[in-house]
Amino acid sequence: MALREDDGLHQPMIRSNEPVPEPVSSALEDTLSDTSLSYVRRLRRATSIELATLFRLAAPAIIVYLLNNVTSMSTQIFCGHLGNLELAAASLGNNGVQLFAYGVMLGMGSAVETLCGQAYGAHKYDMLGVYLQRSTLLLMVTGIPLMLIYIFSKPILLLLGQSTSIASASALFLYGLIPQIFAYAANFPIQKFLQAQSIVNPSAYIAxxxxxxxxxxxxIALYVFDWGLLGASLILSFSWWVIVVAQFVYILVSDRCKLTWTGFSVLAFSGLWDFVKLSAASAVMLCLETWYFQILVLVAGLLENPEVALDSLSICMTILGWLYMVSVGFNAAASVRVSNELGAGHPKSAAYAVVMVTLSSFIIAVICAVVVLALRHVISYIFTDGTTVAEAVSELTPLLAISIVLNGVQPVLSGKCFF
Structure with a gap:
């Protein structure tokens, strides 16, 4: 495959002896454009085609995001069973500070999803590897100022009015999460690079x-070696780096990536400013969705009984975060579908993909909200043994259910604004 080395999405130059890949889901565009069929039959057939394609992409993507999220949250759960202070510290560290870095990195990494998806749909395969390297470079640089927030987290939390005990314990937990920042910087571009090619199962197996x-x-770290909060967070950082290395090894050895990964390129250092603008815009969109989580957690730490307030609110936020990953998975699948279809010149298919993914995510969110309401009296015992916290969580559950439904739609739609 001989491709022009530019950043445009023009049709590539293809050697005559190489097969031209068929556009993604061309059957959907043909069905939507088939005037010989009645409107109802067209919708029925198009729905069948799109749902099959969508869930083939969305299911593994949701599993990846859920497993990655549960990996982080399992550390919080382990810390919660050490005591209320440890749970409050891990919750404040995870949901109050670490979530900020997660949102920035995931948001900026979403630029790769847009660009790689369109390049793949337009058969400009070599540009996917360039976009991957360019995004990783940019995110690594972005990780440096984020690291400073972690280093000075204790005075920052004290300045925001948190108690000395919670601020000190949270800062200790965050020190161990510093390597995780740079794991995010490598992980999200790699994930988006693979998703743009509809390669999602390997990431799910690794996760x-x-x-x-x-x-x-x-x-082992907590109950055998008694390493405490710092040990728990260091293990979490190590686990994220293992995920990154495993995914990159897959890219290197897999035949499915031989056209899209051709090695390191100096093109990664070109066009950085335009890439920065696109990445920053996508990061702001996602951060606006996650900042209210952090504000609520920080405000909870200012209440009369901060440990119980932080514990109960953080449990609700953790549950919401798990279900939020379902919407993010649909967002990723829809972004792949839309960008691939636009790159292949299928506007009707792109528009129809948006409708189907939004409806699918909304229905699943409603079902999850009903389940959470039904389990409101017992769901907190996953995280802690305290009955006081369980009662507080039960009182917050109706608001949690409403948030679940709203988050079932908003993250999915926001991903389409990049096109």
């Missing part, structure tokens, strides 16, 4: 295997 290993390593 599942690492979750099992992470739980075992965390148990």
């Amino acid at each position: 599942a295997a690492m979750l099992v290993a992470h739980i075992l390593l965390t148990w």
Whole structure:
């Protein structure tokens, strides 16, 4: 495959002896444009085609995001069973500070999803590797100022009015998460690079295997070696780096990536400013969705009984975060579908993909909200044994259910604004 080395999405130059890949889901565009069929039959057939394609992409993507999220949250759960202070510290560290870095990195990494998806749909395969390297470089640089927030987290939390005991314990937990920042910087571009090619199963297998290993390593760190909060967070950082390395090894050895990964390129250092603008815009969109989580957690730490307030609110936020990953998975699948279809010149298919993914995510969110309401009196015991916290969580559950439904739609739609 001979491709022009530019950043445009023009049709590539293809050698005559090489087959031209068929556009993604061309059957959907043909069905939507088939005037010989009645409107109802067109919708029925198009729905069948799109749902099959969408869930083939969305299911593994959701599993990846859920498993990655559960890997982080399992550390919080382990810390919660050490005591209320440890749970409050891990919750404040995870949901109050670490979530900020997660949102920035995931948001900026979403630029790769847009660009790689369109390049793949337009058959400009070599540009996917360039975008991957360019994004990783940019995110690594972004990780430096984020690291400073972690280093000075204790005075920052004290300045925001947190108690000395919680601020000190949270800062200790965050020190061990500093390597995780740079794991995010490498992980999200790699994930988006693979997703743009509809390669999602390998990431799911890696995430599942690492979750099992992470739980075992965390148990050993806390209950065998008694490493405490710092040890728990260091194990979490280590687990994220294992995920990154495993995914990159897959890219290097897999035949499915031989056209899209051709090695390191100096093109990664070109066009950085335009890439910065696109990445920053996508990061702001996602950060606006996650900042209210952090504000609520920080405000909870200012209440009369901060440990119980932080524990109960953080449990609700953790549950919401798990279900939020379902919407993010649909967002990723929809972004792949839309960008691939636009790159292949299929506007009707792109528009129809947006409708179907939004409806699918909304229906699943409603079902999850009903389940959470039904389990409101017992769901907190996953995280802690305290009955006081359980009662507080039960009172917050109706608001949690409403948030679940709203988050079932908003993250999915926001991903389409990049096109």
